[in-house]
Amino acid sequence: MDGERIQKYWSNEIDSLITTYKQFELLIPDDEKDCSAHKGEDGRFVEDLISEYLKKYLPKSIEILTGFILRPAVKTGLKSKTRKDETDSHSTQLDIIIYNSYEYPIFQRFGNSVIVPPEGVLGIISVKKHLNDYDIKKESIALYRASKLCRTLDAKGDFLRGPFLALVSAKSMIDKSKTENHDWIFKKLKESYNITPKPYFDDLLGYIGSLDEWSIFKRRPNKTSKEADYIYFNHKDYESHLGLQYLLTGILSVFYDSSRNNVNRPGFTAFPSGRDADKFLGKIEILGLRK
Template sequence: MANYIYDNLLIEKIDIFSNSFKNTSREIFYDDKLNRIYHNGEYGVYRESLVVDFLKFFIPSNLEISTGFIITSLNDVSTQCDIVIFDPNITPLYQGYGKQRFFPIESICAIGEVKSKLSKSDFKLAINKLAKNKSLSERLSDNPSVIKGRNNNGFNRDQIYDLVPSFLICQKLDFDFKKLPHEIDDLYDSDSDSDSDSDSDIDYRYRHNIILSIEDGIFSYNALGGKLVPYPHIRGNKNKSRFVMPDDNKYVHFRYFTSYMYTLVSSKTLFYPDPCEYMGEIGGGIKIDQN
């Protein structure tokens, strides 16, 4: 059973987003004489704005979307994230004079990357970058206070809702994506479960939650029972990869994406980003006490 109002609005939004991402953006920024995209920076910003507008249709309205860097109280800083979904009610405005925005890891609900056509090598770079940024989920001070979550016992690295969800949106996978479920293990850097101490190792739980290719389909995971799920692991079990391509239902991958993005950001545990943990040592000074 479905609500025809919501479904028709969703289809309209998908059509506008898909056409704008694939066609309008190229028509605006493509130089026929030079046979290439000009103003690549503005081209990327335009596509990111299309993604933001699309996301706003189905994620909770109490969340906001921006771009910027993740920081932690343990002095980590991520590479720039194209999309940061966060709770503005608990997120301080850490911003430099150049308007670069820095987000404390505790109040982030999801991070995403926006790409055009991806070769296999570019795809590998994108998912590993996303995974390394997601790994900052664990870089919390001891016993952070839970603001919203399923338990009040602090951070649990094996709890799927405590890790920051990650997603990738691209126009097209410019390689044989039908082999992707079988090749994905080789595209990620080595799993740290292998007892390696390499900084490049990517633990399985840091892998993407959802990859949406507008032209090709959606890439996520197959849980026990055969259901597509947006989590690489559940209760310590590694879920196998699954790619779903559109058929007669040309919107199937978008429907999965909108449903699971709502689930991911709504279920994310939020912690208190204690400013005292982010600033330098609070001590010293000349104190004068009341008699």
């Protein structure tokens, strides 16, 4: 397998993204007082930047939106009453919602801010300008809850593959002197999912990363697996493509999954042949692949 051209292409694209971010930091330098006074706006520029890059490469039927997921307790399909014992429920505000608006409707829209039903959600991304210690548990739990809202059925009554979940930052501020940063992050991630009942594989974060620095990725298991493996990559000089490729690969893997689509997934991303992870971080117990 080759794919070297694709790897170089994605590396150039992510380098361009990071350069744009650094230009923003040059013009609007980080000030601690300003940061705390405007926490809600902290990652807005990075959020817009990532959204624009995803829009460039994803199929036109996929929209990059922001807002809420609303799961109404109503009949689905022609006659399914699987939600008859539920109540209407919704997510917290989500930074990026990747949505199949070609096949699914939207409750409410104002620009790119929306309220959408769960069936069309292909991915959910939490974006941070700077990734801090408290973000790992807080965001993984919020994304887990949003993922649970998206447990839906296809026309045959089978479970759809859940949305791809990611936590992305332009820069990591996590700095642990007594342990490796990636080991500490995985420990916090494992604590977040130490719940009863155990989560399904689809409910776990698929990617955590600082785009041009490092990536933590969730390996896809076989259908009978009861554990999810997490691996770590420290980006080398020629590997800035990894972060963007993992995001695109995760979203497209849901979009082209047989549970959602009968179109064959194209060859669009290319990872280095023989490039092993820098570290196997560990396993998280799961109930199974999905529900």
